[in-house]
Amino acid sequence: MNTMSPSISAEADTRSKGAAVPVPEDKPEDTVIEEGKTVGKPFTADPKFKLRNVDVSYGADRAIKNISLDIGRNEVIAFIGPSGCGKSTFLRCLNRMNDSIDICRVKGSLELDDQNIYDSKRDVVELRARVGMVFQKPNPFPKSIYDNVAYGPRIHGLANRKSELDDIVENSLRKAGLWNEAKDRLDAMATGMSGGQQQRLCIARAIAVSPEVILMDEPCSALDPIATARVEELIAEMSESYTIVIVTHSMQQAARVSNRTAYFHMGHLVEVNKTDTVFTSPQHPLTESYITGRFG
């Protein structure tokens, strides 16, 4: 305790230089992560996906190291982490997009509604109809807007008559917020649309087959801010009826659109928590360092 004196402000000055800063830690990047250990709340009561001890390797490289996670029904979960942390690899396990890579091996238990995703008898086409995907770059087929959306329902035989197909196309475009812009030019080539419209068309195409889950791999990284805002609005609306898993490099986007956020680091799942918690008081020092721009 000090006494009152005119030297007080001088004292405050030396204080601001901070002789006693907290004990220096090692660089956060060097933190050793215990395999399979995730802080926060990785599990939920009524999961859509139940993923346990998942290991993914490309040849000798382990890209995913013993990750366990639940993805809740109708929740929006964001996967974040520095490049090469395994978030996209993990996302692609959820509808077996990794199958096309010969050297890719997936181990562990991955269940969608209590059924094994990697069962050898499972129909992958049916799986991908239930678990749709939207990619980083909009990738419409070089066909008309109508045919892009109608493609999935056609191959899955979801419509018996032209009028039914018309309804599916209109509904999907409406849900994707594209109907007003596209209704008068359904026969126009999809590739002639703007980037943002193309991405929303891809979302319309994904939801045309009535999926239960939509996987989004950096869906806005090629879009301008207005188109990004539209897609984010769409995610919020779709979250009422779909489970959405989004990989994003934009921390603000994760903060805006998701209910829970999962932080990946070098193949480990470091932290899963409510998004509000992650962006105000993350539990793990690595999560904190990443979201505050200390490395990445």
Added chain:
Amino acid sequence: MPNNKDQMYGDHISERFNNELLELKTRLLEMGGLVEAQLGNAVQALTANDSVLAEQVRTGDRGVDQMEIDIDEEAILIIARRQPAARDLRLVIAVIKMVVDLERVGDEAKKIAKLALKQEEEGQTSLGSVEVRHIGNHVHAMLHDSLDAFARLDAEQALRVMKEDKRVDEEYQAAARTLLTHMMEDARNISRCMSIMWVLRALERVGDHACNIAENVIFMVKGEDVRHTPMEETERVVGR
């Protein structure tokens, strides 16, 4: 790369972001230093009947007000530019709130200085000076320690400041009783005693502001809001 200047806020990829946060922290501490001096001088002016010093405090308040505006502007620009998260966000938000408390302490100091000037006109007496000096020292130390806790990010020290507030309240009650006795003894004391009551009230408020600052320090360090929380719960948060 962690930077030697500050382990907590100096290790972003963006060096400019480091500098912005450190600058914000430094400027809050500068404002704190100024407000501490204002408070110390106000009490000194009152107890020593020093009207020159009192006048200096009265005009000095403009400097405090300007710092409030400048620091707020800096904080707003950081939010707009950087969209800070986690501990960085907590620092910026805590600073925005602490600035308000510091400015209020500045106002209390000005209030005391004005009473000192008024009392000088009315004639000198030392009635109540002991109480003013005693409580003044106490809340001044609380303010100093709360700012020190901010500088060091020391949640335990912040907790100690919060615990002091109860003692200040008790001292205030005791001083009020003493003054009441003086007023009952001699009606000519009433005017002087009422002034001293105002001063003590202002000082008691300074203690509250120091507590608010301490609460913000705990929020910054621990990530939990301990306002309107029982002391045992706050102790648990700090002990984690």
